[in-house]
Amino acid sequence: MELHLKIIGTLLSLLAFIHISFPKYFNWKTELKSLSLINKQMMAVHTFFIALVVFLIGLLCLTSSNELVHxxxxxxxxxxxxxxxxxxxxxxxxxxxxxxxxxxxxxxxxxxxxxxxxxxxxxxxxxxxxx
CATH class of the missing domain: 1.20.58 (Methane Monooxygenase Hydroxylase; Chain G, domain 1)
Known part of the structure; x- marks a missing residue:
């Protein structure tokens, strides 16, 4: 199971970094133009924190797989x-x-x-x- 946690940790870390490309890929500059400033900033902030949580879960799996299992x-x-x-x-x-x-x-x-x-x-x- 520890090997699977390390695989998941690696994949989640990669997924977290993929979030960096979201604004460009989803064309947020144009798509979010009509939103209020608070809604635009909420999209950016929430995306950042989602990526951070995904990265931290990945890091936990990579560094603490033994503890998670045992x-x-x-x-x-x-x-x-x-x-x-x-x-x-x-x-x-x-x-x-x-x-x-x-x-x-x-x-x-x-x-x-x-x-x-x-x-x-x-x-x-x-x-x-x-x-």
Whole structure:
């Protein structure tokens, strides 16, 4: 399980850094033009903090995999992370509209990749907790 945590840690760290490209990729300069200043800044700030949390979870998995698997506190943290990622999976499947990805090759691929990634993480964290 520790190897899986290190894999997840690496992937989450990469995902965190990918957030840097979001404003350009999603064309926020144009797309958010009509928003008020507070809403524009909330998008930027929330994206930063989402990326930071994803990075810190990745760092935790990379540096503390043994503790997550073998200690009572680690198992409780794993339960929390399992809940977090299962909720992210629910949002992936039932909150985001299929119109965002259906019929679009790249978007469909990303939808499938991230669906399996959320399943992988949720399953692993719950397995750690239950072990």
């Amino acid at each position: 200690t009572s506190l680690g198992k409780k943290i794993s339960l929390g992370l399992g809940v977090f990622w299962i909720l992210r999976l629910v949002f992936q499947l039932f909150v985001y509209s299929p119109k965002l990805w259906k019929g679009k090759k790249f978007e469909t691929t990303m939808h499938i990749v991230f669906t399996f990634f959320w399943i992988y993480m949720s399953t692993l964290f719950f397995m750690i907790y239950l072990k």
